[in-house]
Amino acid sequence: MVGFSKPMRPWSDRPIHDNGEPLVALPPTLLRLEPHPYVAAGAPYGPSADPFQLRSGVVDRLLAAQQDLQARQSDLLLAIFDAWRPLAVQAYMVEQAVTAEINRRGIDRADREQVAAVRQAVGRFWAPPSPDPSTPPPRSTGAAVDLTLASQSDGGPLAMGGEIDAVDVISEPDHYAAAAPDSEEALWHQRRKLLASVMQSAGFAQHPNEWWHFSHGDQLWAWRSAAGCAIYAAAPSSSLTA
Template sequence: MGTREDVYQLLEEKMLKYADYANVPVIEVDEVVLFEPVPQQGVLRVEHVPAEMSELTGGVIYVRRPVIDMLYWAGQELKNLDRSLTLKVVYGFRASEVQTRLYEEAKDALREQYPNEDELVEAAHRNVAVPSVAGYPTGGAVAVEILRDEQPVDMGTPVMEANRDAFTFSPFVSRDAWDHRQLLRRAMMAAGFAPFDGEWWHFSYGDKEWARFYRQPGALYDQVSFADAQKVDPDGDLAL
């Protein structure tokens, strides 16, 4: 099996990289750029975990309209398997300017370790996606976990914590955590989301990761700034 480090490297080699997403085009779709709050009802629970967007939105999690339907689908998949299970959404839309700030901070932290610019970009991308290909700024990516009787189940690592044992297929987590990760992955994929196996909690629809994973001709959604996300829709409702 090799050393622990060898296993991490093998898992990383199987993951798609920035270069795999860089040339994925964005295809125009006939859809108003409208974001809606994820509702805390039925098969869904909502709690914003990181603070960088809650400072702007008051802790409300926003996503594209179709994503909400898909989250309900995934939540119902879990309920169908076990009535005690609930899908919890902890992150959604991240403004493109916030993504850029976080990415530049990741690059700065790694600059001495990776003097080659191409290597630096890929290394930083493993921690914070390059803004031009990132899923959160499209409103199509989410971070989720599973609750059992309203309490988080063992997923091996805390949600949204940078840790290589957060790789979905890390063999260094408990059997229960492994099973829970595969259960979450199956439910989210059944709803149409694409998984990012570098983070067991990260799934997306309509972004470049989704397009590359499902071999679509292009992404449906582009990155959106906070100002653009707040534009008024044709019905007069605020988009954010």
């Protein structure tokens, strides 16, 4: 793996004071999109690491967001795409994303300048797999979740105008804000705004480049909410409780 330099995000300077909450498995009332995409891709979770786990306080907030969603539209559910990631999985998936984008662009890996441009593009969406405890990737903390909206009748995800993990401007939350009224694009924007609204009402902050990524308690959340510090550091899988 080609290494990343120390991450410099707007939130990287936020101090972290972990509150000690454990990772807990998502309850059955939260829909999981399975098979899990990164497990299926061969990411190194290990035999006992469950990707569908988050800090206990984050799970409580997810349940509150889903209750709010169903109060607004009773036929919808939150659908969890991904939750906690060990550092090894983050490193593996970053390289998968880089390789996929190199292939999509038809770039020769020997072209260092173009490969560097790909890494920069991927870095807008994928946090560097930093082992530095002062700059953990958000997903490694158990604070962040990737999710979408789904129909309660069949559990099928709704169209949101772009796939989760797309390395593209269509991933930006307000990409379709200027869509013509009554167009398909306007519907996608409406759905993105609904998802953001229920998540923000439950205390989550949204990643500025990703319509699907929300967190509570990590450095990104501290930056976006003007909190004095993050409350979750990187979480080891050994903290998982039933």
